[in-house]
Amino acid sequence: MDDLTKVISEFISTEIMHGAKDSLAADCQLLDEGILDSLGLQQLITFLEGKYDIMVDDDYLMPEYFTTVESIATLINGLTK
Numbered sequence: 001m002d003d004l005t006k007v008i009s010e011f012i013s014t015e016i017m018h019g020a021k022d023s024l025a026a027d028c029q030l031l032d033e034g035i036l037d038s039l040g041l042q043q044l045i046t047f048l049e050g051k052y053d054i055m056v057d058d059d060y061l062m063p064e065y066f067t068t069v070e071s072i073a074t075l076i077n078g079l080t081k
Contacts, residue, residue, distance in 0.1 A: 004073045011047055012069070016040040026069045041066060048072075054079045 009024045017035060030036040045056050065075045
């Protein structure tokens with residue numbers, strides 16, 4: 001797992017899943033499994049914007065960008081370039 005996916009996975013595990021001990025797979029369906037809801041998504045976006053000094057525009061606030069840790073990492077990689 002690369003650094004970005006690890007950061008995202010750890011944030012979701014500790015902050016959104018409240019310290020879940022199970023490792024979060026990079027391809028876990030976050031929305032379908034109910035792991036990310038609207039509040040969790042906002043927490044995650046706020047965290048990533050601050051950590052990587054980016055702005056996630058409204059155009060990217062669509063489910064396809066937040067389905068998995070991998071899809072979130074792809075979005076953030078695109079915004080940091």
